Amino acid sequence: MTEQKQGDTREHRSVRGPILVPVDFSAHSQAALLLASDLADGLGGTLLVLHVVHDPLNMPGYYARMARKKTLARMEDIAGEMLDEFMTGLKKQHPERRALQKPELLLVKGIPVTRILQVAEKQKAGMLVMGSKGVTGLRHLLLGSVAEQVAGLAKMPVTIVKDHSKN
Template sequence: MSNETHTRPILVPVDFSSHSEAALLWAVELAKCHHSPLLILHVVHDPGTMQGYYSRALKKKQLHRIEDGAADMLTDFLRTLGKQHPELGKPNDLESLLVKGLPSSRILEIANQRSASMIVMGSKGLTGLKHLLIGSVAERVMHRARIPVTIVKSAPPQTGTDSP
């Protein structure tokens, strides 16, 4: 593996979910080990299956443009993650990017445009009818990407019990 590979960014698409958080935490550690920059991407998309995603998440704020609200959410997501996990320190090189469009297509476009070395992303892991109807962004990216894709899943939240 050449040194050039290490200067190419690791692309981490986020949707502010616990799965995205887990993927970003994993990618930060990977970037530190490989001395790679991180490119954190959020694709602004409010599909018919999730109408009002941004307006519900930002109900206390007055929205002028959906992109402005999404940018605020991205900043808050990264700030909160840094506060909750100070042991991670600051990655060598971190850039965040907000784009509009269809998530799987835009993720692949940005990976290509920025010559990403790999994509690390979370997955909600939809199954059954929901998966058949709307598919999975992570699955579409994984099948169409020309670079390695790592899918990270967070542990399911505990439901008030101390036993596993």
């Protein structure tokens, strides 16, 4: 039995299921992944990093910067390379973050909101941590953000992170 000091109400809890972090390779995704790695390290959890490959009709040119180099490469292959590069860069920048050094990576195709929610349910995620660009105006009123839609529909806690390092 462990000894607890009087007045010390802290209790070490582990999160149930992995912490799911959908990424789009933006600064907001990076900020979300760093927060999620802190949570995973503190709560004894694991990270599941997800990238959803969009239908090209939804975001034409999204993978274009790498497609020019490999004109015949499939979109999934390009997205996989981008995910690997994104993670490799973060691991090198933050070697002290244990959960970030050994995350599970998952690449799926589909509509982001739908696929994020499906993966969260299938993987029994304990929580979701995702970045948001904070789009405003008419575009936001008509479409809403992926993060806002996921937060409204998810059956588990969702934390939305904005990158304020450049402000």
